Amino acid sequence: MEANLKALTRDGRGKNEARRLRRDGRLPAVVYGGEKPEGISVSVDPDLLLEIFHSESGVNTLISLSVDDGKTSQVLVKDFQVDPVSNELLHVDFYRLAMDKAITVTVPVVLNGEPVGVKQQGGLVDFIQREVQVECMPAEIPENIEVDISDLMIGQGVRLHQVSSGVPWSPVSDPDSLLVHVIAPKVEEEETVDEAEEAEGAEGAEGAEPEAGKTDEGGGPSES
Secondary structure (H helix, E strand, O other): OEEEEEEEEOOOOOHHHHHHHHHOOOEEEEEEOOOOOOOEEEEEOHHHHHHHHOOOOHHHOEEEEEEOOOOEEEEEEEEEEEOOOOOOEEEEEEEEOOOOOOEEEEEEEEEEOOOHHHHOOOOEEEEOOOEEEEEEOHHHOOOOEEEEOOOOOOOOEEEHHHOOOOOOEEEOOOOOOEEEEEEOOOOOOOOOHHHHHHHHHHHHHHHOOOOOOOEOOOOOEOOO
16 A cells, blocks of 8 residues: 655754644654665654554555655655654654665564364464564565464464465564464363362361270370
8 A cells, every 4th residue: 555645844853843843733754765864854744644554554554755845755654653641643754765675564464264173162262473574575565464264273373484475575574483373272170189189188087086085195084
């Protein structure tokens, strides 16, 4: 998926400048890559950027960014900051891409289907790895990695290398990493070993009778 976004250059940096921009309804940002290694200071519309974040591709959306209505370049969101209280976007970093060079991105894993091991065997789905890193060309960034788990029985799972065949990306994360598997439900023992031993001890105590004529330490019969 690709989106369009316009940016305006800004002269100043620092907290005061960032606060002023946010008061004016703009989001401070920096565009890295290209001729200036230190980046270009810009501002963008935060509402439009949030729409991109909420799209299917999220932060992996390829963005056609124009600065001051000039020539567009293809960028990805490299990093962003969010206020922990208000959840407001505070700052974003864009990275300008070379469309003929592969990049590494983090992609979410999505599960499809209900396993046989759950429906027929009463097992549980253990979703181990919810996102993985992959390498691909910028124009072929996957929205997600779909994993069909319909045929899984208890004790069976899916590893990354099993879903990376015939796709336009290659795994950067360990190809042998387990994404998901079906496990047997935890069965609570009806009686623990300690409880069983305690019960046996109680039964033995109830069945025992006091010995007749038992004496105390003085050798004579105990007085009633």
